[in-house]
Amino acid sequence: MKSGLELRDLSIRLGDRLLVDIDLVIAPGEIVTLMGPSGSGKSSLLGHICGTLPPVFDVRGVVRLNDTVLDGLAPQDRHVGILFQDDLLFPHLSVGGNLAFALPSSIRGKTERRARVAAALESAGLAGLAERDPVTLSGGQRARVALMRVLLSEPGVLLLDEPFSKLDRGLRDQIRSFVFDLARKNGLPTLMVTHDPEDGQAANGRVIALD
Numbered sequence: 001m002k003s004g005l006e007l008r009d010l011s012i013r014l015g016d017r018l019l020v021d022i023d024l025v026i027a028p029g030e031i032v033t034l035m036g037p038s039g040s041g042k043s044s045l046l047g048h049i050c051g052t053l054p055p056v057f058d059v060r061g062v063v064r065l066n067d068t069v070l071d072g073l074a075p076q077d078r079h080v081g082i083l084f085q086d087d088l089l090f091p092h093l094s095v096g097g098n099l100a101f102a103l104p105s106s107i108r109g110k111t112e113r114r115a116r117v118a119a120a121l122e123s124a125g126l127a128g129l130a131e132r133d134p135v136t137l138s139g140g141q142r143a144r145v146a147l148m149r150v151l152l153s154e155p156g157v158l159l160l161d162e163p164f165s166k167l168d169r170g171l172r173d174q175i176r177s178f179v180f181d182l183a184r185k186n187g188l189p190t191l192m193v194t195h196d197p198e199d200g201q202a203a204n205g206r207v208i209a210l211d
């Protein structure tokens, strides 16, 4: 039984400012929304979970993912998936190349890698687009590819750093449901940072405010 993401007695200080002071467990498939004013420490918290927070921050407490302590592990060994405001697709790789890049190196065979990429595209409603150049995709298609790329890396947790804020209003609802549905279906504990209260309402879970 997976225990999800645990942030135990976690505090993040910058000089004499206490930015984050939190004790939180996010269950598999649960989506927790994190809100707070600019500079309150939301991105710092995500950075700490990823293992990319610079040492200028003073951090106490423990981060555990499914019973593995992440503190001290290199970012690439943490199984943390993150989506940003920008989809960050590699412009020099095809759509399929972007997806294949994320596959764990343990999946070696070319046929198996192609099959995984094709299945991911199909489940995102993008079947047949593997050879396309990402610049030729619509905003919605790019957002879907970005999520599939994260999922193909087989993360144990999903972090969302304002991932819908650059999407047109009409598209936003659609991509939100796409991301939330897949996060739940994959049983991923999910932590979403946002400034948009509608994101929190759509996630239909706990909302935490940093002040």
Ligand SMILES: Nc1ncnc2c1ncn2[C@@H]1O[C@H](COP(=O)(O)OP(=O)(O)OP(=O)(O)O)[C@@H](O)[C@H]1O
Residues within 6 Å of the ligand: 014, 019, 036, 037, 038, 039, 040, 041, 042, 043, 044, 045, 054, 056
């Ligand atoms: N590398 C760094 N070195 C020093 N201070 C930093 C660094 N990165 C961020 N900070 C400071 O840490 C504080 C928290 O920043 P953080 O980016 O976590 O806030 P945030 O809540 O994500 O803000 P926003 O909503 O604007 O993204 C801010 O005062 C910021 O200036």
